[in-house]
Amino acid sequence: xxxxxxxxxxxxxxxxxxxxxxxxxxxxxxxxxxxxxxxxxxxxxxxxxxxxxxxxxxxxxxxxxxxxxxxxxxxxxxxxxxxxxxxxxxxxxxxxxxxxxxxxxxxxxxxxxxxxxxx
Amino acid sequence: xxxxxxxxxxxxxxxxxxxxxxxxxxxxxxxxxxxxxxxxxxxxxxxxxxxxxxxxxxxxxxxxxxxxxxxxxxxxxxxxxxxxxxxxxxxxxxxxxxxxxxxxxxxxxxxxxxxxxxxxxxxxxxxxxxxxxxxxxxxxxxxxxxxxxxxxxxxxxxxxxxxxxxxxxxxxxxxxxxxxxxxxxxxxxxxxxxxxxxxxxxxxxxxxxxxxxxxxxxxxxxxxxxxxxxxxxxxxxxxxxxxxxxxxxxxxxxxxxxxxxxxxxxxxxxxxxxxxxxxxxxxxxxxxxxxxxxxxxxxxxxxxxxxxxxxxxxxxxxxxxxxxxxxxxxxxxxxxxxxxxxxxxxxxxxxxxxxxxxxxxxxxxxxxxxxxxxxxxxxxxxxxxxxxxxxxxxxxxxxxxxxxxxxxxxxxxxxxxxxxxxxxxxxxxxxxxxxxxxxxxxxxxxxxxxxxxxxxxxxxxxxxxxxxxxxxxxxxxxxxxxxxxxxxxxxxxxxxxxxxxxxxxxxxxxxxxxxxx
Numbered sequence: 335x336x337x338x339x340x341x342x343x344x345x346x347x348x349x350x351x352x353x354x355x356x357x358x359x360x361x362x363x364x365x366x367x368x369x370x371x372x373x374x375x376x377x378x379x380x381x382x383x384x385x386x387x388x389x390x391x392x393x394x395x396x397x398x399x400x401x402x403x404x405x406x407x408x409x410x411x412x413x414x415x416x417x418x419x420x421x422x423x424x425x426x427x428x429x430x431x432x433x434x435x436x437x438x439x440x441x442x443x444x445x446x447x448x449x450x451x452x453x
Numbered sequence: 454x455x456x457x458x459x460x461x462x463x464x465x466x467x468x469x470x471x472x473x474x475x476x477x478x479x480x481x482x483x484x485x486x487x488x489x490x491x492x493x494x495x496x497x498x499x500x501x502x503x504x505x506x507x508x509x510x511x512x513x514x515x516x517x518x519x520x521x522x523x524x525x526x527x528x529x530x531x532x533x534x535x536x537x538x539x540x541x542x543x544x545x546x547x548x549x550x551x552x553x554x555x556x557x558x559x560x561x562x563x564x565x566x567x568x569x570x571x572x573x574x575x576x577x578x579x580x581x582x583x584x585x586x587x588x589x590x591x592x593x594x595x596x597x598x599x600x601x602x603x604x605x606x607x608x609x610x611x612x613x614x615x616x617x618x619x620x621x622x623x624x625x626x627x628x629x630x631x632x633x634x635x636x637x638x639x640x641x642x643x644x645x646x647x648x649x650x651x652x653x654x655x656x657x658x659x660x661x662x663x664x665x666x667x668x669x670x671x672x673x674x675x676x677x678x679x680x681x682x683x684x685x686x687x688x689x690x691x692x693x694x695x696x697x698x699x700x701x702x703x704x705x706x707x708x709x710x711x712x713x714x715x716x717x718x719x720x721x722x723x724x725x726x727x728x729x730x731x732x733x734x735x736x737x738x739x740x741x742x743x744x745x746x747x748x749x750x751x752x753x754x755x756x757x758x759x760x761x762x763x764x765x766x767x768x769x770x771x772x773x774x775x776x777x778x779x780x781x782x783x784x785x786x787x788x789x790x791x792x793x794x795x796x797x798x799x800x801x802x803x804x805x806x807x808x809x810x811x812x813x814x815x816x817x818x819x820x821x822x823x824x825x826x827x828x829x830x831x832x833x834x835x836x837x838x839x840x841x842x843x844x845x846x847x848x849x850x851x852x853x854x855x856x857x858x859x860x861x862x863x864x865x866x867x868x869x870x871x872x873x874x875x876x877x878x879x880x881x882x883x884x885x886x887x888x889x890x891x892x893x894x895x896x897x898x899x900x901x902x903x904x905x906x907x908x909x910x911x912x913x914x915x916x917x918x919x920x921x922x923x924x925x926x927x928x929x930x931x932x933x934x935x936x937x938x939x940x941x942x943x944x945x946x947x948x949x950x951x952x953x954x955x956x957x958x959x960x961x962x963x964x965x966x967x968x969x970x
Contacts, residue, residue: 348642355635361627364631368631368634368635368638371635371638372638375638375641375642375645378642378645379645379648382645382648382649406652408654409648412596415596415600416641419600419603419607422603422607423603423606423607423630423633423634426607426610426611426630427627427630427631427634430610430614430623430624430626430627430630431627433614433617433623434623434624434627436623437620437621437623437624438620438624446624
């Protein structure tokens with residue numbers, strides 16, 4: 335149980351964000367929900383790569399080959415990419431939410447009613 | 454020289470996108486000409502790859518950053534550690550669709566988007582979108598696929614909101630980016646589940662060691678669901694009408710292609726990632742096939758019934774986009790289900806034809822849907838509205854638009870001399886042998902498609918010419934007409950000589966996808 339606490343956290347965060355995406359109606363809160371989902375996936379990658387009592391994967395710090403214990407470098411590079419991508423999507427979504435508010439004076443999806451009532 | 458082509462195809466639009474601010478030294482005309490030349494070069498390279506790959510039935514690898522890019526594992530290890538691009542006949546097929554649609558859409562938009570200062574952002578985003586879609590078709594690495602998917606989603610959402618005067622476009626773009634981000638997060642979660650077990654992102658490597666455990670089943674659901682969401686299959690189709698109708702016309706055409714590429718990727722993952730591997734473990738094709746068939750029939754039927762009652766020309770076409778996606782899902786789904794049945798004679802007689810029809814329909818649909826979206830852009834510009842009730846008599850002024858709209862409408866309804874007929878006939882025939890009910894539903898949907906396009910044709914193009922209703926009388930520029938004419942010629946040519954297209958492009962793609970010759 336205690337060994338799996340991190341995986342349980344990942345699952346909890348993912349389900350929490352899904353619940354928020356389904357039940358929240360404010361455009362800004364949806365952005366927050368997506369950020370939580372992203373964080374849960376990032377945390378999942380970190381947990382996968384982590385090995386207890388191991389070193390950062392830096393070539394010059396590498397110990398002798400017999401006690402070589404390093405964390406996996408690939409997932410760390412990947413989540414750095416994912417954090418940057420998440421930043422881009424968050425920024426774009428917030429800009430679009432602000433523009434939506436400017437044109438419709440509301441952020442509530444129930445009052446935005448889709449886009450069918452044009453001209 | 455040939456071995457460097459795959460990366461050049463992806464990188465050319467990417468570099469050109471970020472060079473746009475520098476290219477402001479030139480006039481808009483020069484910039485447009487340069488980008489058309491660049492997209493033409495991309496197309497030439499794609500077609501240049503057909504003989505050595507599609508016709509010879511070979512697979513080409515490009516390992517990024519390796520001394521010898523052609524080898525799959527350049528370090529001498531027995532697993533790949535670098536990002537690998539894989540160009541087989543199927544990814545080439547996807548790339549060709551993207552290449553042709555991109556150049557025709559750009560020709561149209563170069564003549565149609567107003568030459569103002571913000572046009573350089575349009576061009577930048579358009580080229581980024583192209584680069585993302587080409588990358589999605591070529592990559593063999595799950596995480597790299599995710600990155601290209603995000604490039605395409607972010608630039609696509611920004612393009613949807615390009616027209617800032619429109620009241621609803623920011624909300625439409627918000628919907629698109631919300632759905633895209635949910636889909637990509639699901640996809641990344643599925644990728645993480647694969648990585649947790651096999652320690653690699655390479656599709657081919659994961660497939661060769663696939664255990665098909667419970668985690669793999671969850672990953673399969675996450676990955677295929679994300680792709681179906683991006684393609685707009687029915688339970689996840691609610692964003693399609695809003696986004697496609699609010700985006701500028703060339704952007705709707707590009708979004709449609711992004712849906713087609715996602716659909717191709719979905720089939721690619723179903724076969725080459727989770728399909729039965731060498732040691733015999735993999736997804737049950739019969740179950741998967743029936744799930745895809747159900748998605749397809751629902752998409753076809755719900756899409757077309759919603760389209761019939763629309764008064765907005767763009768929403769009507771967007772619902773048809775959903776309904777046409779159903780045909781591809783139905784064709785390929787029937788093929789997968791027949792493959793899972795285990796009878797090789799049944800697969801040879803009609804299962805393979807069903808898959809070929811479904812894959813061929815992806816190509817045909819990309820062409821005629823693109824043409825229809827572009828003509829709807831002309832209609833919208835003439836009358837200043839998308840409401841069909843306030844359009845009349847466009848056939849008097851715009852002969853070219855009328856003719857190409859007729860070609861597109863007849864092609865989508867599956868009338869003989871056009872390309873929609875060939876692929877739809879292949880789907881009907883093979884699906885009838887599998888299950889007559891499904892074939893009857895498909896034919897019925899086709900009839901309803903014809904009915905709703907007749908409605909558009911009668912209300913917008915027929916009737917007396919009313920000059921007082923027309924807002925913008927400016928005739929189409931030469932470049933915009935060229936884009937429309939090229940697409941119309943392709944539709945008629947593929948309709949008259951379907952055998953050539955199938956032999957050279959589609960059949961090798963199906964063989965590369967299913968692995969059965």
